[in-house]
Amino acid sequence: MALDFLKFTDENSVRVPAPDLHKQSSAILQGVGTPEEHAEVTAKIMTKASLMAVDSHGVGNAVRYSKSIETGEYTVPQTVDVLSESDTTTLLSCGDGLGFVAAHQAMEMSITKAKKHGVGMASVRDGHHIGMVGYYPLMAVEDGMIGMAITSASPAMRPALGAQARLGTNPIAFGAPAGKEKPFLFDAATTTVASGKLGLARRLGVPIPEGWAVTAEGQPLTQPPESRGDHWSQNPLGNTREQGAHKGYGLAVMVDILAGVLSGGGFGAQLKGGENMTWTMAVDISKFRPLDDFKAMMDEMIQSLHSTPAEPGEDRVLVAGDPEWEAEAERSEKGIPMHESQYDEMRARAQELDVELFI
């Protein structure tokens, strides 16, 4: 449900076929020593994000990940270790490498355990950015399961009533399969907006609405500063006490507990910029009741929501995932729009690393 003023347009972007962007981002990662298997998993997830118009988590990030690998911030090649395991649970270390790799393994293991025992769950420590969090629930959805994934990060959000950031934007993603309808796919930061939207606004040179970020004195910001610090923070979902800021805040702490405290990787205020802890869950629907019956009721629910009269000035009521599925259909056909500066940056990085050019 991206806001229109933050969207790419045909004037400021070029269209590139998804398979080429997949190859290019994988090549860039391999160009700094990432094993092919890890680069491919990461490229697959970034490309899906780009296809679904989650551009802040798209293929363009291959450039910055490759730099984090080069500087040694990311350990590559990484070793993903299983630190503990039970019938239904896994504790993984991401080995300080690419977050995608361990998050992907966490959901794979969650699905395997769910198939056997009904529910599977994993918590991941020592990780970095995992990209579009909604990708991981979709892995479960493809297996006819309910999927959930969350990830924590270093401070960006102030607690309700607080004046300084103590929590990451801590997104929650949840997916469930439907029958004739597209799967339900929820993926949202527990701040009023994802931090990627602030970055996009900076790149596009547009002001942000009041309610997204505040100074340490509680004054609204309409031009978000470049760097994090104690002088400003993002607002929790709900924004003010009266409108439920404690709810966005509480959900963000829940994310810190499942991803950071349960894993032992640390809560938000203990994390450095770029560090992310993750939690995944898969639930085998057929252990509760027949999957087809579940899917039929999902269809009914989605149709009922779509049929809700729209508020004045709006065309239609959406269901979580609608914008992403629509974007994927359009971008699979017409190519992925990339901001020209990002396109140039990706090509330049490929040339610098002396890897094959695919775009």
Add this chain to the structure above:
Amino acid sequence: MALDFLKFTDENSVRVPAPDLHKQSSAILQGVGTPEEHAEVTAKIMTKASLMAVDSHGVGNAVRYSKSIETGEYTVPQTVDVLSESDTTTLLSCGDGLGFVAAHQAMEMSITKAKKHGVGMASVRDGHHIGMVGYYPLMAVEDGMIGMAITSASPAMRPALGAQARLGTNPIAFGAPAGKEKPFLFDAATTTVASGKLGLARRLGVPIPEGWAVTAEGQPLTQPPESRGDHWSQNPLGNTREQGAHKGYGLAVMVDILAGVLSGGGFGAQLKGGENMTWTMAVDISKFRPLDDFKAMMDEMIQSLHSTPAEPGEDRVLVAGDPEWEAEAERSEKGIPMHESQYDEMRARAQELDVELFI
């Protein structure tokens, strides 16, 4: 984190010891044929809500539940059936009776399965009101586990961009144990405020802030109507598109999926007023890492959040559960404040049913 203008005061309320209110509410339920065991479970949960100042879900509700039993809306005595079961999952029917009874059993079974396999989960259909949702995670917390519970209801909330209610206020509750600090306890509706707060505002005769409820034309309401209908609805957490209304909305649908669709009891728009479906989960922390290490990090996290500088005009930063734990300490000592009209109503109902008076 109740808003001050909705709080009981010593001027409009009387103080009653918790054990007497427990006995009185149990007696009222037994007075209409509820088996002692079911009345006691329900009274225990309602009394805990009253102690924790979750007054909208407190002991006073024994009166309306007893009327729902009398009219046959609730089936009492009820039979809680296990419709399906696996290593980690349970599907329960609440037998159209008191929601508390099946929700309590759901969490008990979740905890038992979590002890054995790491995670336990239950979905409950054919139910009614389960009271304070946060009670159920606390059951897991007492066993050194992470607990989660959610419950769905008939339409009260509009979808983001929508003009009519399609979802319940669908609260999410989550608890985790700490060491020296009190447990983390999050419990919040996915609307900007719980519907109980609208009821309280009506009872206290105070207007509500803009952002809590709107007409079908999208105009803010400051006096919420008595009855539900297509002419008004509550706003999802986030309230406007720009401030993340799709997030509160998406979380509410997630609740409908886990409680209503997974159980087969039906999604929000299929439920009648008073019907509630429920989902519970327990996670055995020790399957991931030593419980004491987890608790020590929880303490650190809670202390870090408490130490956040407060925004201008605020005294301190709270952690979810703080107001409830503080209320419980105060009310355990001084008694539970009850609005005089509610106190009178409870006594009158007890006399009407010819059961012993304890208050």
